[in-house]
Amino acid sequence: MRTCVGCLESSDPSGLVTLRLAPTPEGGVMVVVGAHAGAKGRGAHVHPTAACVAKAVDGRLSKAFRREIRVSASELGEAIGEREAARIEGLIATAIRTRQVALGADAAAEALAHGALVVAAKDAGRVVDHQPFRGAREAGRLIFWGDRARLGSFTRRDSLAVLAVTAPSLVQALRHAHEVVSAFAPAYVAAAR
Numbered sequence: 001m002r003t004c005v006g007c008l009e010s011s012d013p014s015g016l017v018t019l020r021l022a023p024t025p026e027g028g029v030m031v032v033v034g035a036h037a038g039a040k041g042r043g044a045h046v047h048p049t050a051a052c053v054a055k056a057v058d059g060r061l062s063k064a065f066r067r068e069i070r071v072s073a074s075e076l077g078e079a080i081g082e083r084e085a086a087r088i089e090g091l092i093a094t095a096i097r098t099r100q101v102a103l104g105a106d107a108a109a110e111a112l113a114h115g116a117l118v119v120a121a122k123d124a125g126r127v128v129d130h131q132p133f134r135g136a137r138e139a140g141r142l143i144f145w146g147d148r149a150r151l152g153s154f155t156r157r158d159s160l161a162v163l164a165v166t167a168p169s170l171v172q173a174l175r176h177a178h179e180v181v182s183a184f185a186p187a188y189v190a191a192a193r
């Protein structure tokens with residue numbers, strides 16, 4: 001268990017992000033999120049929520065690192081959002097590498113019935129307006145990520161509109177990361193319209 005530097009409550013580490021200090025070119029320090037080249041020392045941990053980030057930057061982070069830390073809630077939120085965005089890419093790549101994935105609209109539709117999470121390209125087009133994907137969107141079982149070319153690049157296809165991640169552990173991690181990105185870096189996950 002680790003303590004959140006925002007709300008000061010203990011939490012399972014999987015629900016927290018780690019913050020560390022890294023040197024800046026100007027000789028100061030900056031807060032970085034997660035594993036980061038040049039980061040050193042003990043980390044602090046924070047729930048990736050607006051409320052905990054706001055409390056963290058309002059003095060508690062400075063207390064945790066025992067030095068004055070100047071970072072705004074929006075800067076820290078953006079860094080957390082970018083970190084989780086990279087995590088989403090990693091989770092999709094893992095799902096594909098380990099073949100815990102259904103590729104294409106037909107296979108994804110079938111996997112949905114078995115608890116999969118659909119990942120749709122932002123430019124997937126009208127396919128996501130039809131069932132079962134429309135229902136999946138409403139039920140929070142469809143997320144938008146990248147474009148057709150990006151999703152395709154994970155799979156050696158030129159283009160892929162829809163895939164579904166089938167492994168429950170990956171689904172859970174993806175939903176969590178997606179929630180954080182939606183809160184802090186919504187441009188990544190907004191559907192193209």
Ligand SMILES: [Zn+2]
Nearest residue numbers: 004007047052
């Ligand atoms: Zn917290």
